[in-house]
Amino acid sequence: MKPFTECRIFSYLTLTPHQGHAVSAEEISSSYAEYEQYLNGLAAEPLSISERLRHLLHGQVELVSLKKLSVETEQPCDTPTGFYLDKCLLLVEAEIELLKFSVQHPAAIETSPSFLSSLHWKGTLVNLMELISSLDYSELVTDESGKRLSFAGIVFAFEKLFNVSIPKPYDLRADLARRKKNYSVLLPKLKETFEKNIVKCGIESK
Structure with missing residues (x-):
């Protein structure tokens, strides 16, 4: 489990007021959603109570320090950065x-079996990001209420599904846009493989 200082929102919270204006409201909002998923993942990890508490307390130390610094430097608290700093804390x-x-009350906590997947991703993280980004842009993936699942939420789900860690997913997605030849490598291969094998499937079913 990575430390809080490696979460994307931490880099935004440490920006100066002038630099902070360069961060869009959408970016910092999505990074907060990513941090929520990070904490959800921490709660689902098979860690001891002391290890989980250590991660949380270390994150709290960083956030309290940032809050204290913002007060000492008289940074405005009504900015998006100040707002999300309070929310994270x-x-x-x-x-x-x-x-x-x-x-303190173990009997009051409902114990439900955690989702454990036996699947493993054999491709590259870049190729996996193609798949994740396509699903995100398609808006086909929702939560149980029917609300569109965030990019961070889809990343978290794929990490659990394929037992893989995807560090800095937003940077990884940005790398796709910097490809010089083809934006997509995996998706055309999937399309070709699907069309080739679906034909065989149709023939075999006759």
């Missing part, structure tokens, strides 16, 4: 309280 504090509650 409240979120990690809530996770710490939930963890403490689970220790």
Whole structure:
């Protein structure tokens, strides 16, 4: 499990007020959603209570330090950066309280089997990002309420499905746009393989 300092939102929260204006509201909002998924993933990891608490407390230390710095330097708190700094701090504090509650009242916590996948991704992370990005842009993936799942949410789901870690997924997706020849490598191969084998499937079923 990576430390909080490697989360994308941390890099935004450490920007100066002038630099912070260069970050769009969509970017910092999506990075917060990514941080929520990070905490959800932490809760699902097969870690000991002490290890999970250590990760949360370390994140809390970083956030409290950033909050203290913003107060000392009199940075405006009504900016998107200040708003999401407070949200992250409240979120990690809530996770710490939930963890403490689970220790104090284990019977009150419903235990449901975690999703464990036996699947493993054999391709490259770049190719996997093609697939993830295509699903994200298609808006075909939703949560249980029918709301479009965020890019960070799809990344998190694929990490669990294929037992793979995708570090800095936004940077990885940006790398796809910098390809000089073809934006897509995996998808044409999937299309070719599908069409070739679906024909055989139709012949065999006759």
